[in-house]
Amino acid sequence: MRRRDFLKTTAVGAAGLSLVGLPFSADAAQQIKLTILHTNDQHSRIDPFPDDGRLYGGMGGMARRASLIEEVRKQEPNVLLLDSGDIWQGTPYFNFFNGELEYKLMSQMKYDASTLGNHDFDNGLKGLENKLPNATFPFIIANYDFSKTILKNRFQPYKIFEKQGVRVGVFGLGIELEGLVSKNNFGETVYQDPVQVAKEMVQELRQNQKCQLIICLSHLGYEYKDEKIDDIKLAQQVEGIDLILGGHTHTFLDEPEVVRHVSGHETLVNQVGWSGIFLGRIDFLFNRKSKEKKGISTALVPVDNPVLTS
Known part of the structure; x- marks a missing residue:
């Protein structure tokens, strides 16, 4: 099963960022709300697209995104800001500064974690x-083995965040680099099977680390017609992932897709295009006592609001 009716709120303006009509109880004393904000495939898009009539003209820009994120943090006490890779490449900023500016701006926005894209x-x-010293946030990648490279021990497979007692385990998965990236650029980095690694991560995070929510930052791609592993296949084959935040295919999803494993476990799969045109938002509600998930709401936030950037 891959479909379910979801409440979707498209947030426009500061007022729109307060999600309304959520299927959440008004008894806030019994609830914990966790807000996930996410991006993917930023591709060095520092400035908005030129407002010259092109598709997405006038949208995007890191300063605008920073304002939106700041507004959410003012409203919500438990926010995680995550990215799914391909931070670099696509504008002259990368050619001139080789990624330094992107990392510094993301650090200023206080990203909590990112994974690596090709x-x-x-x-x-x-x-x-x-x-890497320009990034104050960790890069999380579980299926690349850097042990025979200069990047040995520079990355971690997962990270645990705790928000009001809710333990959130976040792990990362990267796409196969062979044939996609020059061998000279990835050297002796070893790609490991994402499905097997994901199963191991779920076991570690759910059983050993006692996480109530498991998030995969994926740069595998949303969905392919052939047998190549993607986010949809990953959700179908691996039980226990609650949320896959994807990248690589630049897929615009109005709302997360729900994939049901044969066990009955449901995984949300989301991706928000490319170049920071949209900011993804997913709110989880947990029972304060049991820490069980009680509600979910999603929003696709366009990064084009002049009110928040003036």
Whole structure:
């Protein structure tokens, strides 16, 4: 099963960021609300697209996104800001600064974590190593083995965040680099089977680390017609992931897709296009005592509001 009726709120303006009509109880004392904000495939888009009549003209821009994020944080006490890779490549900013500016701006926005995309290897392992000090947030990747490279021990497979007692486990998965990235750029980095690694991550995070919510930052791609692993297949084959935040295919989803594993476990799969045109938002509600999920709401936030950027 891959479909379910979801409440979708498209937020426009500061007032729109307060999601209305949520299927949440008014008894806030018994609830914990967790807000996930996410991006993917930013591709060095620092400025908005030129407002010249093109598709998405006038949209995007890191300053606007920062204002939106700041507004959400003012309203919500428990926010995680995540990214699904391909931060680099696509504008002259990358050609001139080699990724330094992107990392610094994301750090200013206080990203909590990102995973690695294929374009994050465009300056090779040494280029990536050189720019990592500019990022105050961790890069999380579970299925790349860097043990034979200069990046050994520089990345972690997962990270746990705790918000009012709710433990959130976040792990990362990257796409196969062979044939997509020059061998000179990824060197002896070893790609490991995402499905097997994801099963191991779920076991570790659910059983050993006692996480109530498991999030996968994926740069595998949304869905392919062939047998290549993607986010939909991952959700179908791996039980226990609650949310897959995807990248690579630049897929615009108005709302998350629900994929049901044969066990009955349901996984949300989401992706918000590319270049920071939209900011994804997913709100989870937990019972304060049991920490069980009690409600979900989603919003696709366009990054084009002049009120928040003036």
